[in-house]
Amino acid sequence: MTAAVNPNRTLIIDLPGPDLTPEQARFLARYGFGGVCLFARNFSTPQRTAQLVRDIRQALGHDALIATDQEGGAVLRRLDRPHAPTPQALGMMGSEEAAREAGQIAARGLIELGLNWNYAPSLDVNVNPHNPVIGERAFGRDPDLVARLGVAWALGSEEEGVLSAVKHFPGHGDTTQDSHLTLPTVNKSRAQLEQTEWRPFRAAVAAGVGSIMTAHIVYPALDAVQPATLSPAFLTDLLRTAWNYDGVVVTDATDMHAIADRHPHGEAAPLALLAGADAVLSCGHGDLTTHADHAAALVRALDEGRLMPQRVAQAVSRLEHAAARFPGTPRPYSPAQQVADENQIQAWAAQSITFSGHWPTPDPAAPLLLIVPEMGEIGGPYGDPPSGAALADALRPHFPALQVALLRGDPAEALALLTRFPAAPVLFATANRWGLSSAQTALLPTLQTRPHVLHLALWNPEHAAVLPFPALVSHGFRPVNLRAGAQALAE
Secondary structure: OOOOOHHHHHEEEEOOOOOOOHHHHHHHHHHOOHHHHHHHHOOOOOHHHHHHHHHHHHHHHHHHHEEEOOOOOOOOOOOOOOOOOHHHHHHHOOOOHHHHHHHHHHHHHHOOOOOOEEEEOOOOOOOOOOOOOOOHHOOOOOOOHHHHHHHHHHHHHHOOOOOOEEEEEOOHHHHHHOOOOOOOOOOOHHHHHHHOOHHHHHHOOOOHHOEEOOOOOOOOEEEOOOOOOHHHHHHHHHHHHHOOOOOEEOOOOHHHHHOOOOOOOOOOHHHHHHHHEEEEEEOOOOHHHHHHHHHHHHHHHHHHHOOHHHHHHHHHHHHHHHHHHHHHHOOOOHHHHHHHHHHHHHHHHOOOEEEEEOOOOOOOOOEEEEEEEEEEOOOOOOOOEEEEHHHHHHOOOOOOOEEEEEEEEEEHHHHHHHOOOOOOOOEEEEOOOOHHHHHHHHHHHOOOOOOOOEEEEOOOOHHHHHHHEEEEEEOOOHHHHHHHHHHHHHO
């Protein structure tokens, strides 16, 4: 190997669980990775997770970058601290001040444990309602709104000591495919991309946001072959040269099918560095050999002369600068601050609720029917699902005569409930990120014969546009959203 700098410093890896075993510590020390990305499986008690972070830093022997995806709303990895709202909810309010404070709140729950890098927020412009992976993760459909709020959120995070990685450059908002599962293509002209997708990222560059995460998407307007993650046309010619960006560029995870199906065994790592990335996110979901494969691919590329030591040194230098600027020194998150943040988030949840159509306030003493999936589906970037029982618990203090049918595989329980209470108003809740289930669809003809049905859109507000009922859209399914929605129904 000819590199003067350890190329593994450009790899950000994941770990299997909430503790670092001695064997895993030796593995980290042997390879000297640049950092670790924590997922929900790595978070446990605050004391235990803080110890995990300390153990990682001790094993790596340098100022490691410890990252996670704490976007707010549906994409949260740490759940035992105040939950920042969905970007979409912030977009409904349109306040830069609220967005900045939301970024600060997300960061406070991370820096408390010593994490210094947040792969958030999404600067994707949600122009396609059929997008399977962005949706409520975006601040909205207006690129200027996304730019204003997204940059404010990112700067709020960095003010609290957590480096922000805005994503997914150059834009994941107009796809109908999920790059976790396949390689999307966006056939837009350069002028169209400049007008919409690129505007928030240009604003982030101008504001000096510390890092940018790439998208595994092909944009033929600039590169008809390689996704942006592996494309010099995007990462070097556009981002570095034309836009003069000198912050850290990190890839989205290379285990995603958009990359791994075409470049298995870590072969995407040297390609990403050659394209202009500084950090490659390697996720093995518990399999450490994935990270060893990435390391071996980097060594081969250096030995064969496909990757130059100078490029590795440049990437590592940027990562070292970021670690020096955001050292990850743990900072206490006081109980008083947590209460204040929770109160603010509850207020935002109430402000962001939207109604469409007419719905009479139910009589709290009369039966009210709730039909809701027992548990929502998860996949892609989502780690924990909405709970139907949690919604019922939020409603009962306001509606003590609430009757509940939790949808599982078929609509039988819900149909029986509708038969028992033929005149009662119905709350039909969708906790789905994607399409309706077969059980929900089977209920629609019966529901359309009822005099009073209100749709509660807990996750995907696009469902409100296609279902023929008045709707309450909560723009989130976290406890604050459920409480806010219940309160709004009772008023």
